[in-house]
Amino acid sequence: MTRAIHWFRNDLRLRDNTALRDAAQADQVALLYVLDDRLLSRSGTRARHLVETLERLDADLPDPHRLIVRRGRPEEVVPAVLREARATQLCFNRDTTPFATARDERVRRAAEKLDVEVIARRDRVVFEADQVTKDDGSPYVVYTPYAKRWYRRIADEPMRPERAPRLPDPIPQLSSEKLPDPASLDPEGAAELPTAGSAAARRRLQSFLESDVGDYDELRDRPDRDGTSRLSPYLRFGAISIRECVYEARDAAAAESRLGKGARKWIDELVWRDFYAAILETHPRVARQSFREEYDRVRWRNDEKAFEAWCTGRTGYPIVDAGMRQLVATGWMHNRVRMIAASFLTKDLLTDWRWGERFWFEHLVDGDPASNNGGWQWAASTGTDPQPYFRIFNPTSQGTRWDPDGEYVRRWIPELRELRGADAHEPWKAPALAPDYPPPVVDHGEARTRALAAFERARGKS
Ligand SMILES: Cc1cc2nc3c(=O)[nH]c(=O)nc-3n(C[C@H](O)[C@H](O)[C@H](O)COP(=O)(O)OP(=O)(O)OC[C@H]3O[C@@H](n4cnc5c(N)ncnc54)[C@H](O)[C@@H]3O)c2cc1C
Structure with a gap:
């Protein structure tokens, strides 16, 4: 019997989630989130939005699944859960920041010691650094040629988002801790955060593509107008898939040509997101030092x-x-x-x-x-x-x-x-x-x- 743990991180959705699709192939699955105080303490605002997103994710799970929440360092908590669950697989989506890379390597080593197969997928960006390179395989360090290559690469990719997978039975008897009260994480913090979760993210994407994207090219620089998508918090925690954003924008532009210019400009911004992720992945020193x-x-x-x-x-x-x-x-x-x-x-x-x-x-x-x-x-x-x-x-x-x-x-x-x-x-x-x-x-x-x-x-x- 195969038993998979899907370790959620910055992919807090069921739809079009690459590693979750793999985990769902097992005979039993458990859906884990590890609340890491090192990350929670970096921003009360973000911690609050994160916990609200986790609440929505938990509510979105089909019965009898529940999100298994544990608090601590993933390096210790994930191996402990793998043991408790007698898991055979650990699935997660890759994250390429220096912090995440070091953490995931430690978790991988601990999992492999337990004879657990580790499946780490690409998901967080459209293309990771090694997928958009110069002809000699070296990374781009300037946006414009990077974007040209990115567009050439994506021309062959359908990007059609996948539906939420049918989940097998849950692994029994795994306990979960309660999520903290979101307000307690941000006692004096930001008053108006966006509604959390995948449904809100998809509604926002749809309304942006139905109305504002046509004028995006003209109005995106105007702070007095609500001309941008406001999807960044959802992309940050993966409440919506980046592929879905690209696919829907291309689809909207194909269906109505007047939207084309704005949609193309909007996709350019998503390319910036991939570009900066690639720069940090290939030049991790920029986290502390000037690139130049x-x-x-x-x-x-x-x-x-x-x-x-x-x-x-x-x-x-x-x-x-x-x-x-x-x-x-x-x-x-x-x-x-x-x-x-x-x-x-x-x-x-x-x-x-x-x-x-x-x-x-x-x-x-x-x-x-x-x-x-x-x-x-x-x-x-x-x-x-x-x-x-x-x-x-x-x-x-x-x-x-x-x-x-x-x-x-x-x-x-x-x-x-x-x-x-x-x-x-x-x-x-x-x-x-x-x-x-x-x-x-x-x-x-x-x-x-x-x-x-x-x-x-x-x-x-x-
Ligand atoms: C100094 C500085 C710091 C920034 N810090 C962040 C940050 O911590 N997190 C963050 O997501 N964005 C950051 N940005 C980029 C940008 O300001 C935000 O992504 C954007 O304002 C989010 O609003 P939106 O979702 O309405 O964007 P839209 O205009 O609708 O763009 C769609 C998406 O494209 C991506 N995007 C847009 N512009 C950029 C950009 N310049 N660089 C990278 N991705 C981009 C975002 O994911 C955004 O949600 C920063 C920009 C500057 C100049």
Whole structure:
């Protein structure tokens, strides 16, 4: 008799789940989730969304299955469950971050000592690093050629999502711990998190593809409009499969040609997700160091007071502050504003990108080691992007360009409510109308000059 344990990690769904399909071939199966305090403690916001997602997953399981929840380190808990269950197989979907790779290797070794067959599948991204390479097999380090190869590769892939498998009988007598109360994990945390779970994720994908995707190309940079999919928290925990997203987007574009441009642009963003996962997999040192090593010589100012102003949304630059307040209040920030706020911290405040990366990782409900690191290194010009370090966003012109009526900044900064239209982006011109809002923490022009000099020094040019 074969007995499989499916170890859920960042694949919290039944539909189109590669390793779960394998586990379902066994005579009996148990569905395990290990709550690891090392991960829970990294972000209360994300821990809360995770536990809410696990509750939904448990409710989605067909009777008599239940999610088997255990708390502890997977390196100890998984082998213990394998022994208790007298399992013959351990199935899971691969995760290629440095933390997960080391952990999974330890679990694999322990399982093999117990004579358990380990089945680890590709699932989390469309293509892993070794599936999209240059002709000589080496990894791409620049997005555009990577994306070209990615599109060539996917042209032959149907990507049709699979239904949830029929599960065999559960392995009997495995006890489960209770899931913690989600609110207890995030006592003072984000007020409005998205509804968790696969059903909510699929509803969101459908509504995005039925309406907003057509304008995505035009509106995706506008934080005042709800033009993006907001699927990132679901992709983070695998409540929806990435293949399903690609398949449905291609299908929507094929059915209605006016959606084609937007859908294609949207798939480009999913390619960024694969790209950054591949960069972290092939260059794990970027988790701690700059991708471009010369920029580890930048002499950051790391002014704690300025950092505090940035964290609390009180830099005096409305678009930056609105983004940071949105982040803390909801666990999410619009992509354009992420770019502006991250540029501001690293260039205008000349603060080490790792400070910002860490703060966001604590707050983002979609906080993902690869995408967060890639985004931060992109903004700081220390990463893979061939654009040179002198791309420094002007927070005021970015604000007036992408939030032309000031709606977004007024939504998040009540102190600006008396300022009309785009005036909300320059409150220092009418301080009497926004008496409670702080003046700019730095002068952008001077800060720009200072950043350019610091980067040039790091490159050995002055
Ligand atoms: C400094 C910085 C940090 C970031 N940190 C994260 C993070 O921790 N987790 C995260 O998922 N995204 C991160 N992003 C990327 C991006 O901002 C979010 O994925 C996006 O805002 C999520 O909203 P959405 O689902 O509506 O995106 P959509 O525009 O609908 O895009 C669809 C999906 O594509 C992926 N995607 C979109 N843009 C990017 C990108 N630039 N890089 C990688 N994947 C992308 C996401 O999975 C997203 O859900 C970061 C960007 C920056 C500039």
